[in-house]
Amino acid sequence: KQAMWAAQVLGMEMLICTILGLTMFCQGVVSCISMYAQSHSWGTGSDAHYRLAFKWMELVFAADNTMWVVNSLGLGLLSGILWQVQPPKDDPQSGRELTRGLVSMSSLLSPNEKEGYDQVVEQIANRGFRLGALVRFWERLLDGQVMPGFDSGRSLTNDVVRRAIIPESRVDHGGFALATLWSSTETKPQVMVTHNWTNGFGSLVAAILADALGRADFHEVAAQIGTGSGLERVQAKLGSKLETTYWVCAFCINQHASICAGFAPEPPKGTPEWAVWDRRRYDSVTGEAFGLCNCRVEKVLSHTDARCELNKFDDMMTHLAWQVEGFTQLIVVDDVFDVLYRAWCVAEIFEASVLGMESRIQVSSQDAVDLNYDKLSLLDVRQCTASSQADKEMIMAKISDVEAFNLKIQELVFSEEMGLFAKWVGGNERSRHAGRIVRTFEPPVTSLPQADVRCWALLIVGLLVVGSSKTMGFLAPFALKRAVDLLSRQDYLGLPWLAIFAALKGMTQALNNSKTAVLCFIARPMGRRLAGRLFAKLLCLDLQFHAMRRTGEILRKLERPPRAVDTLLRALLFTLVPIFYELVVVFFLLLSRAGTDVAATVLFT
Ligand SMILES: [Zn+2]
Structure with missing residues (x-):
């Protein structure tokens, strides 16, 4: 559609140029003949000749005036003052017929299992929650009701999942996703939030609120919501935005069906992976070891199991992109830009782009971008990390062409026009520019x-x-x-x-x-x-x-x-x-x- 539109616009402009050229030509011819007629009439002095010369002069005037009008119209049309059309949006339906970016896990299943798989996709896709519910949860965290020792500036998402979300979402011997308990009915999310669990929980909430408020970065909102009075002010500004629905994995995945009773498999002792794994077992603020949940919900951790909730983010995104008009993605970028080095998050960013979803980013400030600018150029999904080797393998298995994937991700992040950071750094063009300056720099x-x-x-x-x-x-x-x-x-x-x-x-x-x-x-x-x-x-x-x-x-x-x-x-x-x-x-x-x-x-x- 866009190509046809462009061809039409070009054709139109060519037509205008041709008309302009033709009128110029006609005017020139008329002027020449008139001049010739004049030069003859003066010599002979007969009335008939004079009349003829006058006729020609009138014609020249008429031609002049016509040319003015045509030229002005042409100028108006070509410059876009009189005629400006926006390129048509490519039909979302046809956009969605694009081949899927990632390979769905369901392709490995039997038809029977596939039915169960699709049911789980549908279930997790219906676990959206309203922004108001998140604000209330944050309020309770601030009050210290849910999680003693919670620090709005330092507690990580991982801490909040372990010490607030898992206990809160437990019901007797069973457990649900916290979002299921927050929303009485099935709720389809309008915004999917991509974030990483090692990011501050305060940053996550602040970024979501800042995005809802239309702010460019979230450090101010993060400072405001650290206090009860500041949170009230933010809430007042949000107004009807509190009804917007979101999908955040920490709330929308049933943690009791996966991680509540343990941690990812232990990597070999003494390796850096082990240190990272070990750190995840303790509260990052108080240093206490996390207690484990003893609910009786069956744990489904195997990525090849159709009932597993952790291997379906791509199918869920496809499902929602079909069902929800204007389903968008919000990427919350932490201060060290870890989100772009988590295999999971990168895969979500990729999938959103393949589905033609709008992706927005929230960074804490320009400083954070300046500080991490270099790191961005090294993006490579093979270097990305995941909480366990199995997760990483699962994600890598979804990627059919790693080189193409890396290129696409670089483009998504860097591209000057469309890149996620276009607003923050000039991206590729800027670094190339600097490179040119340095290279051509004379002593x-x-x-x-x-x-x-x-x-x-x-x-x-x-x-x-x-x-x-x-x-x-x-x-x-x-x-x-x-x-x-x-x-x-x-x-x-x-x-x-x-x-x-x-x-x-x-x-x-x-x-x-x-x-x-x-x-x-x-x-x-x-x-x-x-x-x-x-x-x-x-x-x-x-x-x-x-x-x-x-x-x-x-x-x-x-x-x-x-x-x-x-x-x-x-x-x-x-x-x-x-x-x-x-x-x-x-x-x-x-x-x-x-x-x-x-x-x-x-x-x-
Ligand atoms: Zn549990």
């Missing part, structure tokens, strides 16, 4: 004066181009006058003058149109010089400065000079110099032809 001491001379020379060339374009524009009417004068006396020396007029007109247009190209020529070396000098300055600063700065911050600063040069040159070459030049020339023309009073009046008004 500062030896070549500085020479390079400066070149920059000045280029600027003068630019001014000359603009000046000559304007001058020719001024001279063209004089050549035309001369031509008409000569031709009216039947003097054929007028014809070369006519040619000069045409040449001047053409040159004016050509120079005018090449201004942008000339600007590029001048702006690029100048911007590079400035960026190079800035880079040299930065290198000369003492270690203290560099120890305190983040790569992203410095890259952003390095990117400024080329842009600034471009803006300044654009203003100088396209606006200031031409206007000033025109003013001066018109002033002197009027001074010589119409006297001081008229010239001064025109100048001042």
